[in-house]
Amino acid sequence: MLGWRKFTFVLLGLGLYLACTPDDPVETVPLRDRAEQQILDRDSLQVYLSNHYFNSGELAAMSNPMDSDILIEALPENGQLPDPSNQSLLIDAVETHTTTYLEVEYEYYVLRIRQGGGAEQPHFSDDVRVQYTGSYFDGSIFDSRVNPEELDLTYLVAGWSRVLPQFNIAESFVNNPDGTVTYNNPGVGVMFLPSGLAYFDGNGAIPPYTNLVFSFTLFQSDVNDHDSDNVPSFLEDLDGDLNLATDDTDNDFNYNFNDADDDGDGVLTIDEDLEPDTDLTVDRDGDGDPTNDIGDGDPTNDDSDNDGIPNYLDTDSTGSRND
16 A cells, blocks of 8 residues: 555546636537548557657657657748757657447547556555646647645546556655655656547636547556455456446446445445455454454455356355354
């Protein structure tokens, strides 16, 4: 565990000031079809990537580059790189990825500056410690964090939950006497997102159907268990669509990742853990004897009736470790 203080997370950009007054006319933009918009966004992204370059040579020479060291510029009018030996077109350097979100296949792009030297990669629903800059195609910045900040990927735009898990955390870190932390070899990159993996029809000051650019540095991550039921949130994604808002086993309108009783059988998920305790040093039931606990801390491996459905998702299995 990272040990950072948990707090209530908000979507990137929700804190932006909406530049209008109650007397200003509000322009209503008709809701567009996601699949059709993705085609437009893909073309727009490819044009942008073909007409912008970054300081590849400078970054390669740095021992510990951060997202703030990435410089993206538009090509001059002659269409030539000012310094080809130290600069690269984005279109020649990015990776092309696809993902399905809300039943639409999206194409997005990743510029991988540094993979990150740590052993771990975040899951799509984990907490991450990052710094980042969000910008429009014209280079103007709409959001930025120059110091490491803790964010929950579950509550960010969909593109983040696709991109951050492709990078590793920092190789190591040092706590400095002044309270700051120095990270060695973190994951560093840039994501180029279509509007459908960002805010789609808009959010606050971000206009509808806007493609966005996020540069980022990934320092640390921590596995999330939002409902503290001993089932990590990424495992609550039963249909594998990277969207926790589509998994509700008991149809109680409380998604599994936030539901302490996933199958609605009256037995808490954490108490449907009946496997023999394998950790004889932790006193799970708090009775002073760590050797007599019931449960190994993992409800996902308990299937009392051997029907292939774990107890915590099976209404036919109502045994509790408290029985």
